Amino acid sequence: MTDEPGLVEPEAHRGLTPNVRGALWMLASALGFTAMTTLIKFLGDDYPAALQTFYRQAAGFAVLLPVILRQGRAAFATTRPGILFFRSAAGTIAMILSFYAFQKMPLADANALSFTRTLWLVPLAAFVVREKVGPLRVAAAGVGFGGVLLMLRPGAGGDFALGVPALAMLAASFLFALTITGMKVMTRDHSPTVLLVWAMTLGLIFSLPGAFLTWRWPEPVDLALLCIMGVLGTVTQACYIKGMQVGDAAAMAPIDYIRLVFTALAGFVLFHEVPTVWTLSGAAVVVASTLLITWREHQLSKVRSRPAGA
Template sequence: METRQDPVAAAGFILLASALIAGTTLLAKLAGQDHLGDPLHPLQISHGRFLFAFIAISLMAGVLRPRFSRPALGLHVARSASGWAGISLMFAAVTFIPLADATAISFLNPIIAMVLAIPLLGERVGPWRWGAAAIALVGAFVLIQPGTGSFHPAALLALAAAFIMGFEITLIKRLTGREAPLQILWFNNAIGCTIATIAVLFVWQTPSAGQWIALACLGTMMATAQACFIQGMKRADASFVAPFQYATLIFAGLYDFVGFSAIPAATSILGAGIIIAGGVILAWRETRATRRPIQAR
């Protein structure tokens, strides 16, 4: 059954998803530093993310009882492995640099996915899309500041996470045309949990009570954010929804200020703004490219 278009509800779902996603990075930073006990390794934090997200989505599937079709296991494994690697690097980055900076760098995802779609999906990229990529790249250089005294090597971890997650987006594009959203989420978290469990064996330490609570909240918030994002995308066009996703940066900056008294530097604000400008241009161009064949028909 087709969901009725409701832009107000769509904006609400996306804003809630943005607040939750930014919240997961805050919890990762708390667990990765000494605020709740001895710092946890990023691989252990990502294990908690996948473990508790898998539990939450399995409970959701148990209530809704969806019919799963035959999964494309190869795509699921590749997508989950890249998602696990990307989120592990992201959690490592936020331990050392401000949440807002790491979040802004992660907004390179769609740009990277666009470039990777050329060899992987056979898509053509026109001058507008290349222009959006160039603008976002300039913003990344402003934000990371390579070759200056303000440069922090951990920014490269966030950049690597953005590249890997961009690759993940191309795999999601292939999956969404074949399987239902809940099936994709369940397999993603089931396989991701398996990979994360194997990896955490090499760095495991017993979390404190506070860290267990943080990890449980992190995974549950991520699963809820994914569900909210899907609901938002079902209720409005991508062109309407896309700008609201950048609220994640606002929430990350707010959480960083409240939790760690971190105030964004002028270069951070400028770099983030340039990256967002590139992302908005790309979203606008993607929407126009999608509408043309519909109008032709």
């Protein structure tokens, strides 16, 4: 029996191909993400982003608590706690910023900007991990950031649409990309369980000051919704990881963009938000660029894994 936290596949999935099974997990992740961001926005008037982040981290820690109790000190075994502290601090700040953006922006706009984390990975891979970045990846990232400008710059009457919430989401995407880069470094000698336990434990600790400064006692119904929002965040992440694990990464990446459709529908039906042509056009450019980068990464990984002389 494995100690790695994960999801067990239903019996109905067993007869399906790996990519179909992975696609179902990715769809579940997209639905969970949409429900979570809808609750973030719905509760945003009464519960600030810092307080919502605390509930998100508390739910994740509660899910992992049985693993921590079972493994004891082994769940925290590490030789590089400094990087883990930095990743968790950056991840907590990123979560607060992204929650703030989801509260203040139309869901479709905020979700489209959240995908820029894939674009940030290109310069981070070059400067932090010292990976060789080819001209195709650089060009794709440049075009993708052009799509971001397309979403943000034009607005009603020719005004700039770039505001604090949009800047918050871009900053959150950069910080999330930074944590992903750090994870790539740490996975060389750390198990996924150790990384997840450190992230959730430190994330809960780092979210305490913000929760303390913005604290208010929730009504019973609000408390239930906040707990559901936190659990959805953990389940969404688990479904995403499972989908990527079961299916081919290059095939799974496009499915993740169904989140754009789900959040746009939720924003329209529940909050009467209508995406602008600039949002739709810019999002299309960002999606195309990130898909190209993902495909390129997949091709390079196949070349690296090919035996010498093959």
